[in-house]
Amino acid sequence: MxxxxxxxxxxxxxxxxxxxxxxxxxxxxxTPLYVYDEETVRTLAREFRAAMGEAGHVLYSAKAFASPQFLRVVAEEGLGLDVVSAGELELALRSGLPAERVYFLGNNKSREDLAAAWAAGVTLVVDGFQEFEMLREVVPAGRRLRAEVRLSPGVRPDTHEYIATGQLDSKFGFSIESGAARQAVEQALAHDRLELVGLHSHIGSQIFDLRAHAAAMAIMLDLVAELRRDLGFSPGRLGAGGGLGIAYTQDDDPPTPREFVTTLRAALYGGCAERGLPVPELVVEPGRSLAGPxxxxxxxxxxxxxxxxxxxxxxxxxxxxxxxxxxxxxxxxxxxxxxxxxxxxxxxxxxxxxxxxxxxxxxxxxxxxxxxxxxxxxxxxxxxxxxxxxxxxxxxxxxxxxxxxxxxxxxxxxxxxxxxxxxxxxxxx
Ligand SMILES: Cc1ncc(COP(=O)(O)O)c(C=O)c1O
CATH class of the missing domain: 2.40.37.10 (Lyase, Ornithine Decarboxylase; Chain A, domain 1)
Incomplete structure (x- = not known):
């Protein structure tokens, strides 16, 4: 499209x-003027949700474009939101997004970011060991913040290097390959102010070849199997991120939102069956493929x-x-x-x-x-x-x-x- x-x-x-x-x-x-077609946003949001069905949740990645009225349309379509700063979080809350549908990401969150996440009651996606320390100061004793751990699955998608995030050499996520992911999960499970509800990932943006997403899912499920065997931990949610590419020119022919979600669902269901794992809820967070077209x-x-x-x-x-x-x-x-x-x-x-x-x-x-x-x-x-x-x-x-x-x-x-x-x-x- x-x-x-x-x-x-x-x-x-x-x-x-x-x-x-x-x-x-x-x-x-x-002019210059940006014109958004409300029907397109709603149509794409519905396609994502219909493809997801009861298998999980669709979040919109606010970084692609956010304004109160745009976010209201997204919220009306039943999507949640991923935010990466206290500013985006504030915009989300002022736009009427329910906090339980909001996830707070970021590779270098400040104490203020963490405090804002705690105050708002959103789910925090931990992406750095320093966060565990800061969270002890931000979250009061006896209370727990819902959290996920961001994984770096170590795949290199077919996209521009500036927008690839899931490979080993990336500032994002705890690397599965290096063992950092396992360590982070252990720390999160032992943390007295966190309730670890899931794992998260995002491998890059403007991706046309969905095999990278399927490969990342398989790598994550290997980790999930290891965590279950060794630590007795099974994530309730598994985030596959966004990244679906869109057509910028007549020559571009990206997969549809339905194909994107269906590929991930198949990789998740098949992968869990192969490994004898309970199936977690799938979470996707498209940005470009919802707002772009x-x-x-x-x-x-x-x-x-x-x-x-x-x-x-x-x-x-x-x-x-x-x-x-x-x-x-x-x-x-x-x-x-x-x-x-x-x-x-x-x-x-x-x-x-x-x-x-x-x-x-x-x-x-x-x-x-x-x-x-x-x-x-x-x-x-x-x-x-x-x-x-x-x-x-x-x-x-x-x-x-x-x-x-x-x-x-x-x-x-x-x-x-x-x-x-x-x-x-x-x-x-
Ligand atoms: C963690 C995370 N999730 C989701 C997205 C949205 O990606 P896209 O706009 O390619 O769907 C991004 C974008 O970089 C991201 O970093």
Missing amino acids: LLPVTYRVGAGGRMEVGGCDLAAVAREFG AGMALYTVGAIKEIPGVRTYAAVDGGMGDNIRPKLYGARYEAIKVDDPEPAERDLHTVTIAGKYCESADILVSDARLPELKTGDLVALPAAGAYCLAMASNYNGMPRPAVVMVRDGRARLIRRRETLEDLFQSEVF
Whole structure:
């Protein structure tokens, strides 16, 4: 799915999402603008949950994109949430997520993070031996915090090294291979302020080949069998993380949420049967595959620079400040002209969509094939719902874009555009 489920070409030949003409939405709210299609979020959430059935739980990984109204949609669909900071936790609670559905992760949690997790009553995913010590100070004597231990299963998925997390050489998780995972479980079981309810893992992001997930599951189940035999411990929950890839271009063909969950369920059930283990609840935590396809970035073309025989640049009013992914990991995007989304092949020109930030590397799409662009045209980047705004910055003193949610022909503002005044809130003049 490259485009949101409600995408169609509207009556005027322009892109329409959620029953809204994107050109009209851009006129009303300005650009750069991020447009989320509520129906796509709900459809994907339902697909994950339906595939999971009674086998476990689906959490949304807030780091992909979080705002109160977005999280409310996620919560309404019955998903839980994974958060990685006191800030994300606070946002989750203020958005109405029930604490019992929230998991707090992070490889270097501060005392304040741990205190926030305890105060909120969420499940903590321990990822570092230092946490055991700090937790003795944070959790009162005689009380216990629900906890899981994050494992590093030691598989290397087929993704960019910056977003692979489950291999041995990773800052995340207790390595199974090195014995650290077993040690961490022993410490968690012996800890008088923790109630160990499960084990957790996440092997990386934007993964297309699900065999890596199945391999990680087998490695974890070997550990589970060892823990049961030696320590009498069986986790009630086993977290397989997120990581399902999405289509960023027409050429990408990722597995569906159903295939992702079904693969994991099969690996879990089959693996437990082989080892004679009771089957724990499965937990998955997709981020990108829930938010990514639902979001689209809209930009207005400004400067056009033609270097004869070399390249034509069309510069838009956003760029690396709202979408660092092309610069950070060479991510590729498709660009679509909003008022001519399905052009004939003969009308296509090669143009590089550049941002407006003072970096040569601030290129959103190299060598896009689009109808001729002129100043004032609108360009859409699909699949921009995850890890774009979430990583947005105020680099070059630029305010971050507004966000709208569209549904049934109505576009509602869910985050206002930042103003210059917002930029100076924390400055000392
Ligand atoms: C622990 C953990 N869980 C879930 C996710 C979500 O991954 P994705 O967005 O690829 O589904 C991440 C992302 O890096 C993560 O670190």
